Amino acid sequence: MTKSSTPVTKKKPAPRKPAAPPQAAAAYDRALPEIEALSPEQLIAIKLDIPRAVSQVLGVLPGLLALRPAIAEALHKHDIALLDRLETYALAAWYAHLLWLSTGAAESALKPLLAEAAPLRENLLGDAEALARRGLLDADAVAEIRAGQGHIDTANDLVALSALFSGSWPEISGKTAATEEEVKRAGEIGPQLLAALGVREHGKGPGPTEAADKRARAFALLAHAYDQTRRAVAYLRWNEGDAETIAPSIYKSRGGRATGASDDGPEPDDAEEAAAPTGPDAGTAPAPSAGAAPAAVPPGPGPQAQPGAAPPAG
Template structure:
């Protein structure tokens, strides 16, 4: 059971959804310098958030003890864990959605069918001397996205130029031509956006920042928990390291050490740094021997 009613805030029905959580943190995350964020190499947001959220009921049992040692600043960090975990999940979802939005396979397949339809009829019209074969050939290449787009637009322009003569001599309709042009133009815009990173790069940056905030906030919570549970030595079982599936500390004293080369210490803290309180008499804490 939680030590106080405030501990129930962690899993309150009023807790923010992942989207609401990320919206709360967007301004903070956007303002943080990359150098102030801990490394997140080797971490998947969904897995890291799962470890944090799975630890919350156990952490909540020690919330009062952490508050007694670290005050309101310490409690604010604990109470923010669910928010930053949800924010990391949402940032990962938005990156996945961005990647899906930039996927060219389906729209390209549709445009390729439109191009094939136009080219087949243009070849037929050229065989009947109704179109210049040399101009039709300009719309024949199909190697690559941009080439298919350009070839389709060439055929669209050629058909429209002579449509008054051709309309009664081809099964093509104005709707067919309009659809091909619309798809070619739409795919061109998406291709430009993808190549310039206008959709994916901001989403990837936000995910990295949100995950960095989660690593920092959870790390601060584990530091406080390690202090109040020092003599029991069970901090790792209450709040496991985010890298616990890959590498564990030999001390068992609640360290959150990532794999070699993955420094998690930021140049500037993202969340308030809670000072370690001055130890009391012998037996009151881990630093009194």
């Protein structure tokens, strides 16, 4: 394999906050035919924090798109459309997650969530700006968060801040006033706030069972597309050795212990790692293992979940 002329990537991309609900809803609508077409055997158990995974994928997307021409040239059999639609799949998974959260949200929760969210955002954002000035966090990512205004941006900002802090926790632990508990809470309250806003603005949404099914399907679509893209990057960047920096696993917590996980249980074996190309002689990105038993469809929300609403449209 001819060695890529692209310099080695040393700096890991910063997570990015998800799009506002209107853009995420549009992505969900575009992906819905593919979401509904998945068979139960194609679904996988959700053993990670979806908002943080989405933020991570959106953060690495510019670097992946920069490699698109090289991937298309080197791997003729690779489905490049998976990379082209990766942003759509990520936002669709984000919106499906919000729909699922909305089944357990109530408008009465909005006021206390807002009362907690605003100071938490400001405290974490101030800490992030101090770390960015020291070169410990991505200054552009922090500035993008600061630019947000309104309740919806507050919610999305908390998701982005949680992903940003947790992704760099080994480097910043002990150098910031922010605590792991605050970072975890930001990852929890952001999606909850969006769900509560949806209850207020739109009334009832899909029932818990339907929302859980769509969430599982949307996540499976994203996970497959990102997994296949990582395999292509692993082959293409074998000599440079920076594939894990360009496209890190969404299953690996890069910030110490996991924070803000929305699903209980241990992380699954990182099957995508085991199936990655083992060297430049791999030829094309390998197909998924055919021997693995399909994971069960994740169950719907627990007995406390009540019919809720779609996230706010603006």
